[in-house]
Amino acid sequence: MTDSGLSHLLPLPANYFHNESNGEDWHTLLHYRCNFRQLSLLASKLTKECTSFRDSINLKPLKFCIISSNNSSLLVPAIKGTGIRYGYHMQITEYSNTHPLLFLSEHQLNILDETYDFILVALNYEDISFWHTDSEPAYGINTKIEEFVHQLAQLQSSIFKKTGATILFQNIPRKPHTIFGHSDATITQSEQFQLHLFNQALVAMTKQTSSYLFDVASIAENEGLNRWYDERMWYLGKFAFSPDYLPLYADHLCRIISSIKGESRKCIVLDLDNTLWGGIVGQDGLEGINLGMGDPEGEAFITFQKYLLQLNDRGVILSVCSKNNKADAIEVFEKHPKILLKLDHIACFVVNWENKPTNITFIANSLNIGLESMVFIDDNPVERENVRRYLPVVAVPEMPEDPSLYTRTLSQAGYFELPKYTKEDLFRNENYQNNIKVKKLLSNRIDIQDGLAAIGMQLELKPFDAMGRNRIEQLINKSNQFNLTTRRYNNSQIKVIEESDSSYTLQVSLKDKFGDYGMISVLIGSIENQTLSIDTWLMSCRAIGREIEKAVFQEIVNYCFDREIKTIIGYYIKSDKNELVQDHYLKMGFYQSTIKKNITEWKLKIQQKNIVQLPFKITRPQGE
Amino acid sequence: MEIENITKKLQLVFQTLFDDETIIITNDLSAKDIQEWDSLNNIMLFVEIEKIFNIHFRTSEITKLQNVGELIRRITHKLSDSVSMANS
CATH class of the missing domain: 3.40.50.1000 (HAD superfamily/HAD-like)
Known part of the structure; x- marks a missing residue:
């Protein structure tokens, strides 16, 4: 097996596709590594006549686009086939042999479909042409790198504005050759040194923008650069790396996608x-x-x-x-x-x-x-x-x-891929253990509220803001159990909600004497005709059972009362996982107004303030 | 490795790659005869063959291949080279 990076998977049995009952459930595919042929076959099953295959395996649709100045035609079946293993039905558009920076022009940009979920800017070694400059001093070369990365940042912002898609940039593995030998690493004019600078600048750019890094350089390093690059494939077909690594490349890409969608694994x-x-x-x-x-x-x-x-x-x-x-x-x-x-x-x-x-x-x-x-x-x-x-x-x-x-x-x-680092990730585990401590403390008490009061809970309530956006996105895409409507929004959609005048939003953070849990609950509503409709109400599962929803409810009711909003409408959309909150609105005193298919609508008329004593200290910091 | 054995393995590569179990390879068979045998699949063909026989082709061997007969000759040659190297 050439790609040792997939050694955790079983090889797909040769007769897998002959067995008709296989492939009906993508979950069985999850455990297998496929070679490029098998991935292409899987991909063609999706594209071709096999609608029954498509329906029976119940894949989530995902629109994906690749922009590359090289030949990316082999990436398409590899990614599509691998996508099935991750539960996605990917529709892929590729702009091969197109330098990414061309998309800086209005004309080229307008080609892009506005419905892409993800766009990969597949940079390759040949895109970096600035090192044939041996006569220039080092700072000149650095300026060129800065300029290029600056252009990539502009590219990211204009593509993002146009499409709202999540943008991934791949970095560039170095070539296994040197000019000065060992000294390449120390000589600023060497390709190796410049590529290193470029990759670093690219990392900084993805950190500062809403884009993500696809660290291809590390994959290549793990597998060995002599094997990663197959020069013949470049001369024969402008393929950026050896086709042997297509399955591994595609697998890493799908890991990132699924982690951005909040589907990374959590527990060993x-x-x-x-x-x-x-x-x-x-x-x-x-x-x-x-x-x-x-x-x-x-x-x-x-x-x-x-x-x-x-x-x-x-x-x-x-x-x-x-x-x-x-x-x-x-x-x-x-x-x-x-x-x-x-x-x-x-x-x-x-x-x-x-x-x-x-x-x-x-x-x-x-x-x-x-x-x-x-x-x-x-x-x-x-x-x-x-x-x-x-x-x-x-x-x-x-x-x-x-x-x-x-x-x-x-x-x-790669089970625990983390797409972007938030403060909450650092403390999550502490929280799970704290939760167990809290549960122990609570189980010794008869009255839940007394128990909750004893752990000194502090809630911070405020509207959405730019600071909280990444975590809000994470919660919206990860929370399943305490999630009334399970509506998923990406970063740009959240920004739109945050900035809309008719929106009513809340981000809720929790602290107690055991720890700081960070943001644990999110609410999105909109106000029209003296009515507040609650589009999204969710809570991280680590905060369930602490009556935080009551505090949020009180907050909403009092907000509405002060602004003469007469009615609150809430929705419950049944999913596989949110049975927990089936009666949420009933418990809050709402009455059921309609049921359509799996959507239940609940209403509440507001006549007075809600002043129930709750076991929290509540703070409302001023918005920025 | 016997020629028949090589031919048998190679036939399977062709059948899988072009998704056609009826392909029978002959010395005269060439890219003209199989519609899907375009330049992309030609590369994939060599990628597969290299993996299965654990041999390596030069760039020009990949671009200038005339027919299957030549392919079998080259495979046989490379395999006997590697055997003689192993024995020396």
Whole structure:
């Protein structure tokens, strides 16, 4: 297998397409890596007559556009086929052999369809022509890079204005040749040095704008530049990199797309024996298991635990699902001198002799997250197969036999892609653990409100603003359970809502004595004819059960009363996941006015202020 | 590797690539005879063959291929080269 970056996937069985029942559910495809031929076949199944295939697998439509000055014709089937594995039916338009900067002209820009969800600006090595300038001083070269990146920034802003699409820029892997040898890295005129500067400037640009980075340079580096570039393919067909890597390239692209759409995974379910340490604790005993310095494999397990801790630090939830005697397992966590993972890091610890699919479902339920957010890690192929069969939406990486490769395999599988960094991501995990502490505290109390008051909750309520927009976008696209209408909006749509005069918006942040949870609830309404209609009302699942919705409700009612708005209309649109809020408006005192298909409309006449005592300290900072 | 064996493997490559199980390859078969055998699929054909036989073609070998007979000769030649290298 050339692209070792996909080694966590099983090879697609050769007869997969002969079996008619396969392909009816894209979830089974999730576990397989396809070569370019197979991806093309999948893609053509979508394009051709197979409407039954399309309907039966229930894919989400997504409009995608590639702009590249090279030949991107092979990218299309690769991306389309891979998209199916991620649950998308992608319609792809490509502007091959078109230098991206051409789209700076009004004429070229007008070609672009306004309905694209994503646009990839696939920059390649040949787009950078500014280094044939050996007579110029270094600062001149830097200016050229700055100029180019500045133009790309303009490109991003004009494409964004025209289409509202999410724009991805790919960076450029260096070529495996040098001019000065080792000194290339130190000589500012060398291509290598300039490409490095360019890639850095591109990163800065994507950080400052609403665009995203597609880090192709890292993929190429992981796989090896000598293999990434196949010069023959450039001369033969202007293909930017070796076709061997099309599946890997497409997979990385789809990861980014799904992470921007809020579909990255959130939780790892870990087996114990031969996954976190070598040997079987039930047989070998606490002293007999292999973990820690002094033994090569023991060191590998330590590295893997370290990596898991790093993921945990950035907000990935860790849980345990193992067939063991619970006491044996706990003893390792509490008493082994070398173990890095502690029980405190494990949000849900399930050790019993029950089958794993049942246990994983239990873990998902107790953590209040969906199975599609979970990754199951087990060294035992039988357990892996079982979970794949009964819980096809759970990601199950093919773990290598050698624990030395565990960390690499999990990392390169890319389950936890983070598209843009927000403050909340840093604290998320702390929040899950705090939530468990809060639950414990609450369960000791009889009266919920007293319990809530005891944890010193502070709510901050304010209208949407530019500062909060990224997090608002994240919440709108990620929240499923407490989400009345599950309407998804992208960054530019949110900006429009934020700036509209008829909008009524709220972003709600929460703090308590255990931690700062950041923004946890969002509301979008619009006011017309003395009526407030609530388009979107959602809350992050980590804040459910704290009566925050009551505070938000009070806020809305009092706002309406002060402005003589007479009626509030709310909607409930049933989805697979939002049963939790089915009676939300009923509980708030609304009456049901109409039901159309899966949409229920609720109304409330406002006669007086709402002044129920709630367990929050509420602040309303002045808008910018 | 025997010529028949090479031909058998190659035939499968053609059948899969052009999505046509009825293709029978002969020495005279060339790009003119298969409608989908355009320059793009010619490249993909070589990409597949390189992977299956673990051999490497020069750029000009890819662009100047006359027919399947020549292709089989080149594959046979490359395979025997790699065998003699392994034995030396």
